[in-house]
Every structure is written in C-alpha cells, then in structure tokens.
Amino acid sequence: MSNNNEATISAIYRYPVKGLTPEPLQQVAISAGETLPFDRAYAIENGKGRFDPQDPRHLPKVNFLMLMRNERMATLTTRFDSDTHQLSIERDGKTVVRGQLNTGPGRAIITQFLSAYFADDLRGAPRIVSAPDHSFSDVAEKCLHIINLASVRDLERVAGAPLNPLRFRPNVIVDTGTPWQELDWIGKTLKSGDVELEALTRTRRCAAINVDPDTGQRNMDLLAHLARNWSHTDFGIYAKVTTAGDLAINVPLTCVGETAKSHASVPAARAGSD
Secondary structure, three states, rough: OOOOOOEEEEEEEEEEEEEOEEEEOOOEEEEEOOOOOOOOOOEEEEEOOOOOOOOOOOOHHEOOOOOOOOOOHHHEEEEEEOOOOEEEEEOOOOEEEEEEEOOOOHHHHHHHEEEEOOOOOOOOOOOOEEEOOOOOOOOOHHHHHEEEEHHHHHHHHHHOOOHHHHHHHHEEEEEEEOOOHHHOOOOOOOOOEEEEEEEEEEEEEHHHHEOOOOOOOEEOOHHHHHHHHOOOEEEEEEEEEEOOEEEEOOOOOEEEOOOOOOOOOOOOOOOOOO
C-alpha cells in the first residue's frame, strides 16, 4: 500500500476457549475498554489452580493448558455457540464430544474428554473456568492483538517456508504492505470507521509460535529467526479499544496521532501466544 499509515483489515478472530480453535468474524461490535465478545471467555486450568470465579484476576498462562507447552491443543477443532455456550470438539473431522460450558453437566463431559486427551500434560484434574466479563488473555489489560501480513511475509522469507498467520493467535490481521510498520504504531491512535484504538505495546513472543496450527507439530524455530534477523522476538502489537463501534474485514485501519518512538526502543509486552 502506498500510505504506510493505512492498512486493510484482512481478518478478525476470537478464541472462545484459551488455546483452542480461532473463530473468524466478518464484523463485530466492540466496546471501549473491552476485547472482542467471548474472546478467551473460557480457559482450562491445568490441575488445581488459583483462579477464583468470585474474584477473577489475571493469572500467568502457565496456570492453563496452552499452546506454548500443550501443542496437542492444535490437533483439535472446536466450535462454540455464543447463544448456548455449547462447545463441540472434533478430532480428525469427527465430533468426539460436545457440552454446554455454562452448565455443570456440560463442563463435566468436556472435562472428562480433556482429562483423557491431555493425560500426559496434566498436573492434576483439569477445570474449565470462566467469570462474567473476564478474558483469559496473556496480558492483564483487555485489548486486541494485531498482526501485519506484510511482516508475516517477511518472516516467511527468512524462514524459507509459508506461515499460517494463526500461529500468532491474532484478533485482527491487517496488511500495511510494509513489513514491521505496525511496530511504529506504538503510542498512536488507530481508527477504523467509528472504532478508535490506542496501540499499547509490541508482543514479545513465546515458543507457541513454533507450533503449526494445522498439525499441532513443532516444526519451526521462529523465535530463533526473529532473534537472528531482527535482534528481538517481537511479533504483533496489543491495542486498547478507546472508542466503541463496529470492526469489519475489508475496511481500512488508519494510524493517526503523534509520531511514536522507533520500534527499536519501544518495550514489548511480556506475553505471547496461548
């Protein structure tokens, strides 16, 4: 694209259960100070955990099943119905279990399957957890995770292989046409229609991006490629919704505001992919 301050929104995703299948959205209404509706609304505690639904607080992702350590999550395909909270889990194209996550019996049947499927990864009995208005993001503040397809293409170039952008667990995928341009957006305002975002921090990645989301195999060392070629392991940015509105694909996202610091000196959020 000719204007490096303008991008096109290529895709929007939410992750109803932390670590499980992303769900594409064509258009979504978002509120100020919130993430996408039902994004990381549920998580799976790995054994006895510290999450209290009556006093929900942000916890490190190591408390939960997540892709960084539990790559078998990528071998499951899940479908979530936001009206009924029913989760269906498929393996090799066949439904293996389904249950409503907002009911005791529904959670029990899903938990029974998870206990068997992740037996080698568990520290104890898994527990499906949630709380009203809580999001199990890798960062404490509710925000959106944005990646740039131009940066994906540049990383593909040095990795020597195609990359599924969903390795990076984005909420919003944009294309600026210029690799790494998104890192220069930190501290600026992003606008798309009525929606306004504040670009907060770069995303410091973890080993989850080495997992192929299509196969569940750890088949690349993207952290090493990032460190070797760009002297950091950051990919993507976090942005906070400051003005509510509808976010939609194939609509421009424009960066406005004061000039931010160079991306070489802007600190990254200590987070990664779930």
